[in-house]
Amino acid sequence: MQTFLKNATTFFSNAGFIAFFVAVSLSFYVGQFTSPTWTTTRVTIDAKQDDSGNFYYIYREKKQELSEPVSEDKAVLSAKNLQQLNAKGLAPSITEEVVFAVKDGKTLYYQITAKRHWQIWSLLPAFIAIVLCWWTREPITALSSGVICGVLLVGDIDVFTSALLPNIGTANAATILILYLWFLGGLLGIWAKTGASLAFAEYVTKKFVRGPKSAKLVAWFLGVIFFQGGTISAVLVGTTVKPIADKEKVSHEELSLIVDSTSSPIAAILAFNAWPGYVQAFLYVSGVAWLATEQDRVDFFFRSIPYSFYALFAVISTFLVSIDKLPSRTLRAARERARDTGALDAPGAEPLSSKELELAEVPGNYAPHMIDFLLPLFTILGIAIGTYIASGTPQILSAFGISLVLSMFLACFRGMKLRDVIEGMANGWKGVVLGSVILLLAICIGNVSKNAGGGAYLVDLLGSETPYYLLPAILLVICIVISFSTGTSWGTMAVTFPLGMPLSYAIAVNNGLADPQFYMMVCFATILNGSIFGDQCSPISDTTILSSMCTGCDLMDHVKSQIPVAVTSMLLALICWTVCVVVYA
Incomplete structure (x- = not known):
């Protein structure tokens, strides 16, 4: 009996268990007694009509059908309607909508997506998974804990049917x-x-x-x-x-x-791969001539490569x-x-x-x-x-x-x-x-974190009144936090590019910058490289896990040895981006 009590005391006094217990309790409380905040992301799309009157846009040379656009003032997902729903603790009836607006005699089309988040608590699942990875050096326990917290946070209780089966069965x-x-x-x-x-x-x-x-x-x-x-x-x-x-x-x-450091960084520099085709879909900004067509956006990607300073420094530091x-x-x-x-x-x-x-x-x-x-x-x-x-x-x-x-x-x-x-x-x-x-658990924690709205919450914090010389750094920090928390660079790009590209153009024009295209290239590079950096340093990233697995390395030993080198490269890159926008934009 004394041995049992001693072991039990040791177990329950363990810092990792205490952190897990606190996180689970907080997740359960938030999921049961608080309502999520609904916000929207607004993406300008190059919509067209076919001979039958159906709306579509082109993505990677394929036609993607769109729902019938509605007038902006009649949109279900308008800012006014969402504000009223949030005040009442209600959810919108739809989560996606295509709207149009006429500006200066030109019809513009936007795809609006509603996303929910639980304020700062949305980051809790990824936070507890990463903290437990550091403390316990046992990734399966850490990732499983994050999945449990994420399920409880959104108000569910059954981890198997809410998280494991939907994600593992994909x-x-x-x-x-x-x-x-x-x-x-x-x-x-x-x-x-x-x-x-x-x-x-x-x-x-x-x-x-x-x-x-x-x-x-x-x-x-x-x-x-x-x-x-x-x-x-x-x-x-x-x-x-x-x-x-x-x-x-x-x-x-x-x-x-x-x-690890010659995987995604090299792909961003020698971009003769699937990256430009994927990224260009998130770059369209209405009225911006150099982003008008798919080929224009792919060309924009390649012209921005010289400003991928983190990727360049990461490859150089790896050579050293x-x-x-x-x-x-x-x-x-x-x-x-x-x-x-x-x-x-x-x-x-x-x-x-x-x-x-x-x-x-x-x-x-x-x-x-x-x-x-x-x-x-x-x-x-x-x-x-x-x-x-x-x-x-x-x-x-x-x-x-x-x-x-x-x-x-x-x-x-x-x-x-x-x-x-x-x-x-x-x-x-x-x-x-x-x-x-x-x-597999990394996939689960990434999707659970996305469902909890961590990325949406961070994006919602960014305002349009940002000084132009601070925008690259702010976009960088947001991308790093999202990609580090979700373990996916491509998922981070899909969240951040639709916000960052129109915002960078608007800020460049409002501040009277001499070269808006150059400014947008720098902002583009910060989003791309910030997504890569966070993913590369995250212990729940697939590339981090596979780099450890294929080289026979302990996962956390790999993470701890990689972060100092990656941070050095990122600090040098941030200095270069800041100098670019202050001196040359």
């Missing part, structure tokens, strides 16, 4: 299970079973690598080459360079930073890390530990990849060869890049699926028994189960 979640658990896990398992990754590491080490620095430079160079960005870049670079880096005693903290020139106490300690003791992880670390992927148990009658590694890898790249060139959308599932089947046939053709191939795949699945579960 195409996005299914893609994660198929791609990262089945395909990637199976492929990594076969590479371990055939000894393919080690054979490749030995060849590259013999021909190109002369020590830890050159091993990290190979990782950095591959990150630049795989400029499709995001999760796929993290997976391809991480799985390719890990055997090389491990052989040369590169700490997993250093390797995961290089992999690769050659041991960037002074970071955390990374220096990790580097010295790995080289002096051979310990690639910090004491007490819990890497997201398991030992099944660390050990190569090659059957005695099988001769490892790097063709088992290179042919599936080039298949992935060829299909992904080829389908992107042909259709504008890389077929990632097909690329990994075909590569997995090819690696199976190749191993069998070269003499491995099918039973050994399946055993290797099973070991690979075991190795990525933990990372896949964390990814």
Whole structure:
């Protein structure tokens, strides 16, 4: 009995449990006894009518149907109506509406979306998830706690039907299970079973690598080459360079930073990928000639690349890390530990990849060869890049699926028994189960935070009276908080660009700036880069999780070692953006 009481006392006095209990209690109270505040986002759209009189707009060269526009003064989601509903604690009857207004003889169309938030409490789910990640170093518990708080905050009680089932039962979640658990896990398992990754590491080490620095430079160079960005870049670079880096005693903290910092930042600079096509849909501003058409908006994206200062500094700082020139106490300690003791992880670390992927148990009658590694890898790249060139959308599932089947046939053709191939795949699945579960929970916490209205609340704080020289910094902070809290850069862009672009144009005109287009480019760059920075530093981001998983790093060790380098790059970028708008706008 005394032992039980002692353990119970220890458990309930734990700081993490206390934080969880307080957050859950607050979430329940807010969800049950307070009404949400409804606000709207207003996006100017380039609406047209077809021969049948139906309204539409073009998105990525496809027609998107619109509901029948109504006059602005008769809109259900007008500011006046929402103010009255908020005063009564009621919700609007609709959440989306297309309205039109005639200004200076020209008809303008707007898509209005109503969103709810619970003031500062909307940030609670993401806040408790991130805090518990730091305190407990156990991401599954932390993310689950955030999901529970988010469900209670919006007034629900059943976590399974309100959050887990709707989010896990989606195409996005299914893609994660198929791609990262089945395909990637199976492929990594076969590479371990055939000894393919080690054979490749030995060849590259013999021909190109002369020590830890050159091993990290190979990782950095591959990150630049795989400029499709995001999760796929993290997976391809991480799985390719890990055997090389491990052989040369590169700490997993250093390797995961290089992999993560050459994913999205590179995609923003070498933007020959899906990013411009996605982003341009949120950039239309009525009356702005340089944003009039889809091609104009894509061109605007590319002309703004020189002002993506954070992405540029992130890539440069990662290069300096690769050659041991960037002074970071955390990374220096990790580097010295790995080289002096051979310990690639910090004491007490819990890497997201398991030992099944660390050990190569090659059957005695099988001769490892790097063709088992290179042919599936080039298949992935060829299909992904080829389908992107042909259709504008890389077929990632097909690329990994075909590569997995090819690696199976190749191993069998070269003499491995099918039973050994399946055993290797099973070991690979075991190795990525933990990372896949964390990814699924990250999807849940991101959607729960969005449903709680954290992004809408932060956007609602921004007023139109902002001084022009402060707007880039304010947009930057908003993007960082949203992306850090939700773990998604693209979701942050979808929330912030429709606000920031019209606002930047209005402020530029009202302040009589000499070059409104230049000012808008700087504001565009701050939104784009702020979204990338927050996502890159967030422990609930898919790229952060995958960078840790594919390099075998502890998630929080990766986050803690990456933040100082990323913050330094962002501070330099903020200085550059501020100088630009003050001196040149």
